Ligand SMILES: Cc1ncc(C[n+]2csc(CCOP(=O)(O)OP(=O)(O)O)c2C)c(N)n1
């Protein structure tokens with residue numbers, strides 16, 4: 366494994382592939398779909414060079430079940446797809462979440478619903494943060510807004526997955542995935558001092574009791590309920606430990622924009638122009654979409670009782686529900702504005718600038 | 728007194744939840760015997776299907792993963808890729824393999840995954856209470872084909888061995904049955920061969936086992952045996968469909 370700090374130029378979709386290899390990912394399974402196909406293309410070459418497992422599956426359904434199998438076998442494993450393919454993976458993700466198998470799942474989001482289009486979008490926020498598949502479960506969702514973060518977060522995702530024993534998503538989009546940017550390809554630096562040993566892995570039961578990986582809980586009658594409670598205790602712990610965000614210029618701001626991923630970069634350009642003009646606009650950027658970083662947002666609202674919020678999304682409005690939920694006791698809805706674009710289209714710095722003006726004038 | 732047979736060591740002693748006269752229990756016993764004979768228990772990883780055999784881990788004392796309905800061949804593929812030195816046993820019913828999991832089995836077979844698949848064909852969805860399966864015979868009454876399966880609109884039963892035999896990377900395909908002692912012995916030989924093939928790195932092996940489901944068929948255990956002898960084997964001929972070792 367390379368250990369040097371190397372500055373390289375790559376597409377976001379390739380950076381996540383290289384990150385996986387640096388993080389010790391042993392297996393990668395996927396099915397082609399635009400705008401994420403550079404990841405399987407890149408990994409088909411790199412995994413072979415490194416003597417690792419690359420397999421182009423017959424469908425996203427098969428790919429996610431291969432992920433389930435490899436995770437159960439005890440190794441680091443990843444898959445990637447884009448929105449329509451992610452819908453197909455949801456059955457498997459529900460099983461993987463229930464069985465508490467660590468894995469990394471990249472979603473390079475495109476416009477939907479349906480076949481939608483192949484442009485960048487943020488319309489899978491509900492799907493990623495609310496479950497997507499059936500049953501009571503959560504997945505950690507990391508949202509990069511650059512190629513550097515795509516790389517860094519993918520490496521971290523493997524540690525989070527092993528540490529908490531669960532699927533971890535990278536929620537990218539068609540722009541972040543296709544963007545070519547220089548970034549520093551750092552060595553793998555573990556997030557945690559120690560990761561729990563995979564004593565549950567299926568390796569053949571030589572010298573130990575058999576391991577069983579299952580998601581059916583018929584007996585005793587309260588078995589599933591206990592599993593649900595166990596999972597939720599873990600999710601509560603993650604909510605306390607892993608709320609990631611970036612804030613910029615929020616203290617004393619008149620307007621705080623809330624945006625993640627690609628939308629946050631567009632907003633940032635608009636803010637630059639704005640703050641050049643005298644008024645004060647800040648930005649709060651969630652880096653984890655689940656758990657949603659509400660602690661810091663509440664703090665911002667409390668420190669600044671008159672602040673107006675402007676939520677910007679490349680969707681018809683999905684993350685805004687988490688903003689409402691986080692602020693429901695302290696900020697009236699009338700102080701939370703929304704600017705979103707669906708159809709796989711994105712706001713421009715100019716259109717965001719105009720929207721900021723509107724909010725300031727209200 | 729001479730002991731002719733004992734309980735296989737790899738099988739638990741609590742007994743199964745299969746109905747009286749069910750073929751799954753016979754297949755389980757055969758697996759246990761062969762696993763013991765070949766010393767596979769500590770080297771194997773078994774995939775349990777969604778179907779009446781879902782709790783196989785309560786019956787066999789080895790590492791097991793319970794798979795989503797029909798997805799075992801994909802899961803098994805990954806298990807084998809990670810642990811090429813382990814013995815991977817895929818166990819599936821006819822709804823699991825030939826309906827919801829049709830794509831997964833075809834592609835695992837086509838890739839020639841070095842795995843052993845036991846396909847228990849009882850021409851019905853046993854676990855959910857006797858609905859029509861892709862292998863249900865023409866004229867056979869089920870809870871979702873109450874007047875009997877008809878070709879028009881429902882198609883003909885899928886013959887899995889014949890279907891898979893066109894895929895060149897499949898190495899061994901045989902259809903057997905567990906409705907009589909003679910056929911049980913033949914089934915044991917076939918399962919053994921499928922296991923040995925994997926151990927010897929031969930490649931994809933599948934044994935399709937015609938199996939009684941008295942409860943789903945609304946027949947007595949004895950009539951269920953006759954149903955296989957007289958009707959099932961007529962449409963699903965027993966025999967070797969591929970053997971390229
Ligand atoms: C995705 C999904 N669809 C449907 C079911 C319900 N279901 C459980 S078992 C089964 C049929 C199993 O039939 P088969 O594979 O023939 O096994 P058998 O019980 O006959 O051995 C079905 C449809 C399920 N568990 N999951």
Ligand code: SF4
Pocket residue numbers: 744745746747748749750751779849853854939940941942943
């Ligand atoms: S329903 Fe049929 S297949 Fe299931 S246990 Fe009973 S007899 Fe066997």
Ligand SMILES: [Mg+2]
Pocket residue numbers: 778820821822847848849850851852853860
């Ligand atoms: Mg069946």
